[in-house]
Amino acid sequence: MTNILLFAAGFGTRMGALTQDRPKPLIPVAGRALIDHTLDLARAVQPGLIAANLHYKADMLAAHLKPQGVALNVEQPNILETGGGLRAALPVLGPEPVVTMNTDAIWSGPNPVAQLLDAWDPDRMDALLMCVPVEQALGHSGQGDxxxxxxGRITxxxxxxxxxxxxLxxxxxxxxxxxxxxxxxxxDLMLADRRLYALRYPGRWCDVGTPEGITLAETLLTDV
Known part of the structure; x- marks a missing residue:
């Protein structure tokens, strides 16, 4: 069974005052902590293990996640970013391919984790990313990544x-x-070997990185 890592260590600076007294994953969206929406998607695929990396206000997140059976990897004294955070969690996650999930997005449509697991082909791929067409994304500026x-190969x-x-x-x-x-x-290493792939998400997606994103996400959740 595949193990899952939730990225929950960030400072949430774009949230302004909302993250002065709590980490971003605990900001309420539609009456629930933002990270709990991500946990729903993770649990639905019945993974072997769900872990989370923590740094900013780690004690608050630990108190929320530990009773839910989430394994915790606290980054101290400094935050390690996504790559360093994943590497630091490998003793818990093991050597097999891992699903990683940001905890600041809301998905409306099929479970993105289930879709990735169904399409994963390790003989061709070193990573398979779930990507959202620009026109189906809320709360995100720019032309895409x-x-x-x-x-299915991406550049x-x-x-x-x-x-x-x-x-990945x-x-x-x-x-x-x-x-x-x-x-x-x-x-970048996978791109050089032409082994970086993606799926196009068929539903809608909202980036909850700013206070405005909370309102957009709540609208998305009620517009199903």
Missing amino acids: FTRDET RGSGLIYGGVQI KTDRLAGIDEHAFSLNRLW
Whole structure:
């Protein structure tokens, strides 16, 4: 069974005053903590393990997540970013491909984790990302992160936004020298080998990175 890592260590600075007294994953959206919406998607695929990396106001998040059976990896003294955070959690997650999930998005449509697991082909892929067409995204500016060809392979470009959910192999993390680094470093290695792939999400998606994103997400959740 695949294990899942929830990224929950960030400072949430774009939320302004809302994250002065709590970490962003605990901000309420439609009456529930933002991270609980992500947990619903993770639990639905019955993973072997759900873990989360913590840093900012880690005690508050630990108190929320530990009773729910989530394994915790606290990053101290410094935050490690997504790549460093994933590498630090590998003793808990194990050596097999891992699903990672950002905890600041709301999905409306099929479960993105289930879709990735159904389409995962490790013989061809080093990572499979769930990407959202720009026109189906709320709360996000810009033209996108990637362009996808007819085989599903992606390159840096426009048209598709990385939605924050992926399945990827982790063996190359050991070869990256930095202590704290973005998963973009790992993606660049996969891009060079033409082994970075994506699915196009068929539903809608909302980035809950700002106070305005909360309102958009709540509208999306009620407009089903």
